[in-house]
Amino acid sequence: xxxxxxxxxxxxxxxxxxxxxxxxxxxxxxxxxxxxxxxxxxxxxxxxxxxxxxxxxxxxxxxxxxxxxxxxxxxxxxxxxxxxxxxxxxxxxxxxxxxxxxxxxxxxx
Amino acid sequence: xxxxxxxxxxxxxxxxxxxxxxxxxxxxxxxxxxxxxxxxxxxxxxxxxxxxxxxxxxxxxxxxxxxxxxxxxxxxxxxxxxxxxxxxxxxxxxxxxxxxxxxxxxxxxxxxxxx
Numbered sequence: 001x002x003x004x005x006x007x008x009x010x011x012x013x014x015x016x017x018x019x020x021x022x023x024x025x026x027x028x029x030x031x032x033x034x035x036x037x038x039x040x041x042x043x044x045x046x047x048x049x050x051x052x053x054x055x056x057x058x059x060x061x062x063x064x065x066x067x068x069x070x071x072x073x074x075x076x077x078x079x080x081x082x083x084x085x086x087x088x089x090x091x092x093x094x095x096x097x098x099x100x101x102x103x104x105x106x107x108x109x
Numbered sequence: 110x111x112x113x114x115x116x117x118x119x120x121x122x123x124x125x126x127x128x129x130x131x132x133x134x135x136x137x138x139x140x141x142x143x144x145x146x147x148x149x150x151x152x153x154x155x156x157x158x159x160x161x162x163x164x165x166x167x168x169x170x171x172x173x174x175x176x177x178x179x180x181x182x183x184x185x186x187x188x189x190x191x192x193x194x195x196x197x198x199x200x201x202x203x204x205x206x207x208x209x210x211x212x213x214x215x216x217x218x219x220x221x222x223x224x
Contacts, residue, residue, distance in 0.1 A: 008149075033211035042199060042218055043152070048211035087151065091211050096142055096167065101151035 002026040004100035006088055011106045012078055020073045020103045022088035030091040032064050032071040037102070038084045046073070046086075075105075083107045111136045115200050115216035122190055123224050130185045130219050132200030140203045141183035142213070145169065145196040152199065158183055190223040197221075 004024045012018040022032065031050035035043040049055055049064035049071060061074040075082055085102040092098070113134045122128055134141065142157040144167075154167030158177040172194055174186040183202075187194060197220050201213040 031211045035213075042215040043213075044215070045212040050211075089211070096140070096154060096157045097211070097213060098154075099144075099152040101149065 002090055002092060002098045004088055004090060004098065006086075006100045006103045008101070009104045009106070011108060012075075014078055014080060014107055014109050016078050017074065017076050018078060018105065020075075020086050020088075020105065022071050022073075022100055024069050024071075024088070024090050024100075026069075026090050026092045026098070028093035029066065029069075030093065032062075033089040033091065033097065034060075034062055034073045035087045035089060035099075036084050037087065043087060078107050080107050080109070111214070113200055113202055113214050113216035115198075115219045117219060118217060119220050121222045121224065124191055125189050128187050128190060128221075130187075130198060130200075130221070132183045132185065132216060133181050134183075134200075134202040134214070135181065136202065136204075136214065137180065138202035138204055138214070139180070141177065142167070142201045143173070143175065143183070143185045144199045144201065145194075146199060146218075147196050155185065155198075187221075190221075192223050195221060195223045 006022045033048045034046040037043040047062040054063045059076045064071040087102045089097045089099045116131050139160045143155040144152040153169045156175040158164045200216040203213045
């Protein structure tokens with residue numbers, strides 16, 4: 001089967017940098033995705049890594065190490081509006097996306 | 110506007126009263142899926158469909174039915190709802206079953222309460 005592990009909660013200060021880690025176990029791995037979800041809202045896609053390395057999109061970056069079955073989401077210059085839940089998700093073969101249980105990020109002043 | 114539309118957004122019903130949550134997408138996506146979200150449990154997949162007339166069970170299919178008669182629609186049916194099906198439900202869609210892009214487009218969610 002497939003499983004993902006990510007911290008349940010993270011707190012960080014406005015303007016700082018925070019890293020949310022995700023480790024996974026799966027067979028036939030294709031890629032790792034990240035989603036953001038604000039309270040009461042739907043998940044929205046942030047990034048997808050199929051190859052090792054860092055992908056940068058504005059203040060957000062995502063990293064993947066296939067050999068370590070590990071990835072992370074890096075959020076820079078944190079803003080209050082970044083307070084949300086962040087989910088990693090694994091794509092494997094032709095099976096649908098499997099989501100982690102999510103990390104709740106609280107940004108404090 | 111490209112979107113996934115779910116209805117109803119909110120529903121309170123009673124045990125045993127059949128209900129259907131509709132989902133429609135206008136992006137010509139082959140892949141559609143239903144998730145339920147409960148506190149501390151993340152997003153759990155109920156059913157998914159890789160294309161018209163093709164559906165498969167996800168992780169938590171018990172108590173649910175789906176159909177995929179048209180590409181754009183993927184309704185979720187609760188034949189005899191029970192209180193443990195009280196949850197927030199999301200429909201999602203994408204091209205090619207996310208194998209290449211990892212991106213799902215989500216509807217706004219349907220909050221269901223079963224009394």
